[in-house]
Amino acid sequence: IGTEGRGGYFDEFGIIRDMMQNHLLQVFQWLAMEPPERLDAEHIAKEKSQLLRAVRTLGLGDCFLGQYGAGQRMDGNGDMHAEPGYLEDSTVPTGSRCPTFAALALTVENERWRGVPFLMRAGKGLNERLTEVVITFKRRDYNSLLPSEPNQLIFRIQPDEGIFFKCINKRPGWKQTNTAPVQMDMSYDRAFPGSYNAGAYERMILNASVGDQSLFVGSEELVEAWRIFTPLLDEIDARQPQPVCYPFGVRAPDGLAQFARERGIICDEAHEYYYLPKFIRGIPVLVWEGKDTWRADNTKLGSHNGGLCFRKSADMADRAQEDFLLMYGTTTKGVDVGNGWVRVSYQTPTAPANVFGSLPVDTLRARSLSGGWRPDKPEAKVVTPRPDISFRDQPEAKVVTPRATRADFVPEPRFFH
Numbered sequence: 001i002g003t004e005g006r007g008g009y010f011d012e013f014g015i016i017r018d019m020m021q022n023h024l025l026q027v028f029q030w031l032a033m034e035p036p037e038r039l040d041a042e043h044i045a046k047e048k049s050q051l052l053r054a055v056r057t058l059g060l061g062d063c064f065l066g067q068y069g070a071g072q073r074m075d076g077n078g079d080m081h082a083e084p085g086y087l088e089d090s091t092v093p094t095g096s097r098c099p100t101f102a103a104l105a106l107t108v109e110n111e112r113w114r115g116v117p118f119l120m121r122a123g124k125g126l127n128e129r130l131t132e133v134v135i136t137f138k139r140r141d142y143n144s145l146l147p148s149e150p151n152q153l154i155f156r157i158q159p160d161e162g163i164f165f166k167c168i169n170k171r172p173g174w175k176q177t178n179t180a181p182v183q184m185d186m187s188y189d190r191a192f193p194g195s196y197n198a199g200a201y202e203r204m205i206l207n208a209s210v211g212d213q214s215l216f217v218g219s220e221e222l223v224e225a226w227r228i229f230t231p232l233l234d235e236i237d238a239r240q241p242q243p244v245c246y247p248f249g250v251r252a253p254d255g256l257a258q259f260a261r262e263r264g265i266i267c268d269e270a271h272e273y274y275y276l277p278k279f280i281r282g283i284p285v286l287v288w289e290g291k292d293t294w295r296a297d298n299t300k301l302g303s304h305n306g307g308l309c310f311r312k313s314a315d316m317a318d319r320a321q322e323d324f325l326l327m328y329g330t331t332t333k334g335v336d337v338g339n340g341w342v343r344v345s346y347q348t349p350t351a352p353a354n355v356f357g358s359l360p361v362d363t364l365r366a367r368s369l370s371g372g373w374r375p376d377k378p379e380a381k382v383v384t385p386r387p388d389i390s391f392r393d394q395p396e397a398k399v400v401t402p403r404a405t406r407a408d409f410v411p412e413p414r415f416f417h
Helices: 007-011 014-032 041-053 141-145 200-209 219-239 256-261
Strands: 063-069 071-074 080-083 101-106 118-123 131-136 152-158 162-170 179-187 244-247 272-277 286-288 293-296 307-309 325-327 331-338 341-346 390-393
Touching: 007 014, 014 041, 014 101, 014 118, 014 131, 014 219, 041 219, 063 118, 063 219, 063 256, 101 256, 141 331, 272 331
Parallel strands: 063 244, 118 390
Antiparallel strands: 063 101, 071 080, 101 118, 131 152, 131 390, 152 162, 162 179, 272 341, 286 293, 293 331, 307 325, 331 341
8 A cells, every 4th residue: 555645644754664663673683693591571682782783884885765646546356546746645745755665675784684685675556565674595506406495484573464485396206307386384364264364553552561571672772773774764855865666556667686796695586487498409589698697599409489487486388377487589687597407587567668468467376365376367356475584564555575574685595575
């Protein structure tokens, strides 16, 4: 959801003050702090403060800012509804540069987390309301033996609380390289049927009534939190950087994946995954042109028409769609996943100009709320597990990560939106 008439209030604070410096930072602390000696307020506060003291102060170079424009929202029945942009809210000042989306790269300088990047992000006007932590495990050399992607551990905070583990598994059959993503999941609703799961404010009031301060913020913790965020907030207020405009209803703004990649974080869940073969009958048909750019080439194949068919997985028999082709002679962005395959991604249901045909939404990564992969059913309420440690919190809009909320942590060595 967007600001829905409350833009004037939101414009005074922005998404960082509204969600990240407080709510998502708490999620980050509970994830990354060392185990306390006892589960009481004193020892928990000690470990949380110790973690924050190891977090590097944030600057504008650690931040990606966005602001939603007009777009579309899908309701529970699958119907699309037009949504106005942030600046179209009559309560928002004309020309406001207030960010409605932000992603922050946190650096922790302690023995456990040194070298492990954390990505915290939150936003309004996204495609779903979701809060989860996504931990992406570091890729090892042996992962290149088969088409695969890093394993992920996901903690779903809301809605539909649960814990999920995503990994790559061999499909039934004789072909050794025929792999597919699978998911093991624990849903609280299914594991504890009929039980009552109290809301956040209920737990807060209960803890306050019994004098339990273990979930509350102490003065030392608060000082460290503002020490981390204040220089960034002052810089944003002073320089008023232009945020990236993204249409209402997308998974993430354009440029977020690149921002994350430059900081060693896997953050491709904003995109649809498909695969292209590097060879057909042993003949190279996908040529690397530097960095992550690949060109479809049929000069050695002997055919001068058509293009390369996109695949739902690294399998020649697993076509994404009959007429979904990367035209020969054109280029695309992709990542070499080994064993002769390149993974490509698209964020929108409409393919770019060099692709013939249209791209169906969520054909590969869609997962139903009740669990289980659903490659054939793109539904409105679809949650896509995200790569890296990701905190993604989208409390009001169907947004996200503390990928601290889906906040994004991407620990590589010992991973941690």
